[in-house]
Amino acid sequence: MFLQTVGFGIVTASILALAAVGFTVQFSVTNILNLAYGDVMTASAFVAYVSATAGLNPWIGMITGGIFGSLFSYLLNRFVYTPFIRRGSKLFVMIIVTISMSLILQNVMQIIWGPNFFTVPIPAGSSVRFLGMIFTTSQIVIIAVAVAAMLGLHSLLTFTKLGKAMRATATDPELARNCGIRTKRITDLAWLLSGLLCGLGGVALVIDLGSFQSTTGGEFLVPIIAAAILGGVGQPYGAMLGALVIGMATEMAALVINPEYKEVVAFGLLIVMLLIRPQGLLAEVASQKEVAA
Amino acid sequence: MTSTVAGAQPALLEVRDLRKSYGGVHAVAGVSFYARRGAITGLIGPNGAGKSTALGMIAGAIRPSSGSILLNGVDIAGQPSYQVARKRVARTFQQSSDFAGMTVLENLLTARFGQRGDSLWGALAGRRFWASAERELIAKATDLLARFDMTKMANELAGTLSGGQRRLLEIMRALMTDPELLLLDEPMAGVNPALGARIEDYLLDLQAGGLSMLMVEHEMAVVERLCDPVIVMAQGEVLAEGTMAQIRADQRVLDAYLVG
Amino acid sequence: MSTAWSFYLSTVMVYLGVNVMACLGLNLQYGFTGILNFSFIVYQAAGAYTAAVLTLGPHTAAMSFQRYIGGWSLPFPIPILAGGAVGGALAAAVGWIALRRLRGDYQAMVFLVVSLIATSVATNDVGLFNGSAGLSVIPKPLSGVVGMSLVGYQWFYVGITAIFCLLVYIVVRRITSSPLSRSLRAVRDHEQAAAALGKNVAALRMVSFVVGGVIAGISGAVLVGFISAWSPGAWLYPETFVFFTALIVGGTARNAGAALGALLVPVIFLESTRFLPQFGPPGLIDALQWVAIGLMALVFLWFWPRGVLPERRRIIALPTLRKESEREGAQA
Numbered sequence: 001m002f003l004q005t006v007g008f009g010i011v012t013a014s015i016l017a018l019a020a021v022g023f024t025v026q027f028s029v030t031n032i033l034n035l036a037y038g039d040v041m042t043a044s045a046f047v048a049y050v051s052a053t054a055g056l057n058p059w060i061g062m063i064t065g066g067i068f069g070s071l072f073s074y075l076l077n078r079f080v081y082t083p084f085i086r087r088g089s090k091l092f093v094m095i096i097v098t099i100s101m102s103l104i105l106q107n108v109m110q111i112i113w114g115p116n117f118f119t120v121p122i123p124a125g126s127s128v129r130f131l132g133m134i135f136t137t138s139q140i141v142i143i144a145v146a147v148a149a150m151l152g153l154h155s156l157l158t159f160t161k162l163g164k165a166m167r168a169t170a171t172d173p174e175l176a177r178n179c180g181i182r183t184k185r186i187t188d189l190a191w192l193l194s195g196l197l198c199g200l201g202g203v204a205l206v207i208d209l210g211s212f213q214s215t216t217g218g219e220f221l222v223p224i225i226a227a228a229i230l231g232g233v234g235q236p237y238g239a240m241l242g243a244l245v246i247g248m249a250t251e252m253a254a255l256v257i258n259p260e261y262k263e264v265v266a267f268g269l270l271i272v273m274l275l276i277r278p279q280g281l282l283a284e285v286a287s288q289k290e291v292a293a
Numbered sequence: 294m295t296s297t298v299a300g301a302q303p304a305l306l307e308v309r310d311l312r313k314s315y316g317g318v319h320a321v322a323g324v325s326f327y328a329r330r331g332a333i334t335g336l337i338g339p340n341g342a343g344k345s346t347a348l349g350m351i352a353g354a355i356r357p358s359s360g361s362i363l364l365n366g367v368d369i370a371g372q373p374s375y376q377v378a379r380k381r382v383a384r385t386f387q388q389s390s391d392f393a394g395m396t397v398l399e400n401l402l403t404a405r406f407g408q409r410g411d412s413l414w415g416a417l418a419g420r421r422f423w424a425s426a427e428r429e430l431i432a433k434a435t436d437l438l439a440r441f442d443m444t445k446m447a448n449e450l451a452g453t454l455s456g457g458q459r460r461l462l463e464i465m466r467a468l469m470t471d472p473e474l475l476l477l478d479e480p481m482a483g484v485n486p487a488l489g490a491r492i493e494d495y496l497l498d499l500q501a502g503g504l505s506m507l508m509v510e511h512e513m514a515v516v517e518r519l520c521d522p523v524i525v526m527a528q529g530e531v532l533a534e535g536t537m538a539q540i541r542a543d544q545r546v547l548d549a550y551l552v553g
Numbered sequence: 554m555s556t557a558w559s560f561y562l563s564t565v566m567v568y569l570g571v572n573v574m575a576c577l578g579l580n581l582q583y584g585f586t587g588i589l590n591f592s593f594i595v596y597q598a599a600g601a602y603t604a605a606v607l608t609l610g611p612h613t614a615a616m617s618f619q620r621y622i623g624g625w626s627l628p629f630p631i632p633i634l635a636g637g638a639v640g641g642a643l644a645a646a647v648g649w650i651a652l653r654r655l656r657g658d659y660q661a662m663v664f665l666v667v668s669l670i671a672t673s674v675a676t677n678d679v680g681l682f683n684g685s686a687g688l689s690v691i692p693k694p695l696s697g698v699v700g701m702s703l704v705g706y707q708w709f710y711v712g713i714t715a716i717f718c719l720l721v722y723i724v725v726r727r728i729t730s731s732p733l734s735r736s737l738r739a740v741r742d743h744e745q746a747a748a749a750l751g752k753n754v755a756a757l758r759m760v761s762f763v764v765g766g767v768i769a770g771i772s773g774a775v776l777v778g779f780i781s782a783w784s785p786g787a788w789l790y791p792e793t794f795v796f797f798t799a800l801i802v803g804g805t806a807r808n809a810g811a812a813l814g815a816l817l818v819p820v821i822f823l824e825s826t827r828f829l830p831q832f833g834p835p836g837l838i839d840a841l842q843w844v845a846i847g848l849m850a851l852v853f854l855w856f857w858p859r860g861v862l863p864e865r866r867r868i869i870a871l872p873t874l875r876k877e878s879e880r881e882g883a884q885a
Contacts, residue, residue, distance in 0.1 A: 033658045035665065084854065092589055093854060095661050096797060099591070100854075103791055104847035110840040222669050225662050260677040267670045274650050274663065354745060374748035383749070390746035392739045394806070398869050403735040406751030413760050416731035417724065423732060428872075435871050448868045470750060 005255045006248070007133030013247025014146035015204045019220065020227035020239040021153065022197025026073070028170040028234030029190035032081055033095050036102035038224065040076070040195065041202030042109060042217030044069040048203040049120050058122050059141065062203045069199015074191045076101065102218065109214035117211040120203070142204045149197060150240055156193075157236065166190060170234055222263045223250065226270040245269065303366035305330040305505050306351070306474055311360035311370070313346050320346045322529035323360070328474065333496065333506045335520025335537075337513070339550050342526040344509045345387060348478055351507070352384045353377035364474070379406060383472035387479050387509075389459040393452030397443065397462055400451050401434040402427075404469035437465050441495065457488040464495065475499070477508040481515055493519060513537075525549070556704055563707035565824060570714035571776045572799070572815035577725045577808060578768030579796045584805035584864075585734060586761040587741030589661035591793055592647065592668040593769055598675070598788040599643045600636030600770025601777035602682050605691045607632040608778070616690075619683040629694035633717065633774040640770015641763050648762040653755045668790035676785045687784020694778045710779055717775050721768050725808060728764065737761055738806070791843060795819050798850040804860030813862055818849070 023037050048065035052058040084097050125137025135143070157163035168176040169186045177183050205220055206212035227246045231238025246266050253265035307327040313320045321343040328334040336344050349355035351362055353374040362370040369377055378384075392400050402408075408430060409415050410423025438444045441461050446454065451462060460480060467475055480496075481489050489512075496519060500506065510516050516523060517537045525533040525540055527549035533540055540546055575597060582588040606623030610616060616624070627635075651663040676685045699709055728734060739747040740757050748754050777783045795818060803814025826842055853860065 033661065035661075080851075087855065089854065089858070092587060092657055092661070093858070095589055095658060096801070096850065097854060099665075099794060099797075100847040100850045102847075103794060104844050104851075107840040107843040107847070111837060111844070114834055115836045219669065222666050225666050229659070229662070258677075260673075263673050264670060267666060270663070270666065271650055274655070352749060354749070374745070375751050375753045378749055378751035386746065386749075390743045390749075392742035392746070394742050394864060395735065395738055396866060396868070398871070399735055399867060402732070402869075403739045403747075404750045408732045410732035411736055412733060413728070413764070416728045416733040419727055420730070427732065431869065432872055438871075444871070447871055448866065450866055466750070 003132040004134065005251050007135060009248035009251035011139045011142055011208060012251055013244045014143045015201055015208055016223055016227050016247050017146050017240050017243035018149055018197050018204055019201030019224045020243045021236050022194040022201060023224050024228045024234055024239040025190060025236055026194035029166055030187050033098060035098045036105055037198055038217035038221040039102050039105040040069055040072055040198050041205060042214060043072060043105060044199035044202040045206040045212055046109060049118050052120050058120060061120065065203035066196050066199040069202060070192045070195035073195025073198060074188065077191045106214055106218055113214060115213060117213050119211045120207055122207060138207050142208060145200060145204065149200060153236060223266045226266040229270055230273050305365065307363040309361045311347060311350060312358045313350060313355060314358050319529045324526065324531045326524045326531055326534065328505060328507045330505050331503060332521060333500055333508060333519050335516045335523040336507060336509045336526065337516055337523060338526035343529040344526050345478055348476055348509050352476055381473040383467035383470045384476040385463045385467055385478055385480055387482060391451035391459050391462055395451055396448050397451055398434055398447040400462055400466055401437065401469050402430050404466045405430055406470065437468060441465055456483045457485055460484050475504055475506045477506060479509055479511060481510060481512050559704050560707055563711050565820060566711045567714045567779050569816060569820045570718040571772045572819045573812045574718055574721045574768055574772035575796055576799050576811040576815040577721055578765040580800055580805060580811035581725055582761050582765040584800060585729060585741065586737045586758055588758055588762060589657065590664050591661055592664040593796060594788045594793040595668050595671045596640040596644050596766040596769035597773035600640040600773030601783045603639040604632035604636040604774035605688045605777050605783055607635055608692050619688060620680050621682055621688060633771060636774025637767045637771040641767035644763045644766020648759050652758045652762060665790065668793065672785050672789060685785055687782060689782040691777060691781045693781060714775055717771055721771065729808060795846060798846050801850050801853045802860055804862035806864040807862050810860050810862035
């Protein structure tokens with residue numbers, strides 16, 4: 001039972017890693033706290049659902065969902081957020097703009113699909129035993145996608161010029177611009193990249209949950225924010241670590257206490273973190289950006 | 294370096310072995326200097342020398358990694374900004390820091406800490422409780438506005454002022470707190486020459502009135518006219534100290550600027 | 554006026570009063586202090602639940618169909634005042650975690666999470682406030698004492714609401730016209746500069762946050778006494794956004810703007826949809842309403858970011874100047 005819970009924890013952590021890393025990259029590079037993030041996840045899941053019910057291979061559906069998340073995030077920034085910034089909206093007004101978008105997206109989905117629950121049709125494959133844990137095929141795929149995405153992101157940030165430019169932009173956009181980095185292009189890429197993770201995370205989430213509705217992604221914002229803050233917002237590696245901690249802790253809580261309290265446990269961890277170490281587990285970049293005033 | 298000025302009285306401000314590092318990078322790598330009472334001490338150096346970081350640490354805005362900051366002999370290192378300010382250390386910022394949604398006069402009135410109506414209970418007690426204190430403050434602000442030729446702007450929103458007027462507002466606002474030490478972070482940046490000359494006159498006037506200042510400034514001519522002594526920083530360390538004439542003769546300083 | 558209209562009008566008036574209180578409270582936090590409190594509705598809910606369980610009788614016999622803590626049958630106005638106190642205490646607890654050390658955007662994230670979690674706890678912990686079904690048949694304040702007709706009591710309650718609304722307005726007005734208001738706006742406009750002038754930024758935010766929490770609590774307590782029921786569905790996190798939209802439309806950092814916003818958005822806009830013919834599947838009209846609220850906020854932020862009644866420039870007369878300084882001023 002315990003080992004199986006660890007297994008669930010790994011799956012939850014994988015989904016959370018996709019979502020939280022995307023969230024933190026988006027926030028740190030673009031400097032916009034996009035509270036519509038969870039709803040873009042849901043929208044991507046609906047795209048995967050539509051393409052899978054249209055007869056496409058469901059795993060191709062996951063890719064379409066990811067691509068949709070990527071493009072949609074880019075367009076959201078290009079046609080909503082950037083115009084507001086150009087018009088001189090301050091940072092905290094921008095947060096209200098993003099929460100307006102969250103509300104609009106969520107309810108447009110509700111208008112289209114109603115309050116019903118949907119399931120992405122995944123053929124039940126054979127299950128795999130591994131170290132005493134049993135995984136279904138879809139769980140294996142989720143873990144594989146997450147690991148591949150994390151490794152890909154790691155190589156991008158460490159080995160490519162683009163990744164370094166992205167990190168520089170996140171740390172100090174003005175300095176990055178002075179160093180000749182074309183920050184606008186970097187920001188666009190950050191939206192595409194984080195949107196991809198957001199979309200993949202959304203599809204992975206609803207596949208794992210089994211069924212979803214228009215509010216599913218929005219509600220998942222709690223563990224996402226918890227994982228991101230736990231890791232120190234703006235730090236992809238921190239978010240990965242945060243995802244692992246939150247994923248494990250919530251599944252353990254589901255086993256020991258009550259599945260309804262998963263989110264509450266994530267929240268509890270967030271509070272403890274804020275009280276003892278508001279700059280996050282990995283603190284360096286955070287202190288430079290004056291996260292904790 | 295001597296740690297106290299001749300005589301028994303401790304220096305107004307003394308910085309000892311102050312350090313700040315961000316993840317392995319030393320922005321300030323152990324600097325020591327002091328600011329004499331009644332002097333305008335200049336802090337110069339090439340870009341990235343750590344001047345503003347040092348100033349920020351003295352003001353309490355940046356937490357030092359180590360070292361001490363003695364104000365009248367008492368260590369204030371690591372205290373938050375608002376507590377340092379209450380010890381009569383005022384500052385201006387490199388970028389304009391006005392309260393844009395308030396009028397010039399309100400900006401000045403805000404500056405005064407501990408007004409009777411500036412607490413929840415004071416505010417709830419009503420206007421009668423704080424009106425007289427408010428009148429005194431307005432009188433003080435009015436004098437200051439007149440002195441800086443800003444009377445006409447009193448009821449304009451700070452957000453609508455020109456760059457130079459914002460500089461003046463910031464200095465006035467700092468003066469409203471009756472500081473003993475005024476920290477100036479590039480007060481001439483973005484100011485036209487005519488207004489710059491006026492600001493210089495004001496600063497000299499304030500010095501004559503007994504105010505001590507520590508000033509980070511890029512414009513060498515300004516430093517030459519106002520500051521004595523001058524401290525040169527480069528790459529997080531103090532390179533030289535003395536009058537501007539002594540500094541000019543110092544080969545190391547020249548090298549630092551050429552490299553920077 | 555027919556009885557039906559009288560009944561309807563009095564209902565709308567109570568809603569207006571409750572929403573005006575809430576908007577004044579949120580305006581103190583957001584408009585004056587720049588705190589993005591996305592959990593505002595939680596303090597309103599805390600006030601409502603508190604008033605409900607203090608007004609309700611013991612959890613036995615007649616009330617055995619619902620579970621809750623408390624049940625002390627306390628008389629008016631204690632439950633409403635207690636609602637305010639609990640709203641304030643909860644705000645103090647949340648503020649203590651979020652406001653002391655975090656940057657503004659992180660605070661916003663934490664507040665949003667607080668709102669989601671509070672709903673989750675109230676829904677799942679059935680023993681607290683009867684879970685997702687919520688509390689019902691909450692006794693109306695003084696209804697046994699005044700002995701009026703149904704419509705008469707409605708107008709009596711309008712009076713109760715008006716009294717609390719007036720009290721809240723006086724408190725807010727005293728704060729926003731005092732030197733304290735300048736310190737709050739200084740924190741809003743430039744946090745570091747405020748700190749450099751000796752302002753304890755965290756403490757100032759806390760004052761505004763807790764006063765806002767008390768006001769939210771009172772508004773919730775007044776509301777629950779009127780509608781006699783309260784459940785998690787009444788305070789989902791988007792409800793806070795209705796108040797934000799009201800402030801954006803009416804005008805932030807101005808009490809009249811907050812009151813106007815309360816009239817325009819939660820009362821006139823949301824009430825008017827009540828008269829639309831029902832169409833489409835269940836939930837469709839609600840969803841359309843939410844989309845409209847979101848669009849309204851965006852449209853105002855784009856075209857009229859300062860709202861219908863923008864923040865005023867506060868002109869303070871200078872004392873008569875000495876002649877010479879006047880001349881100097883004229884030369885400059």
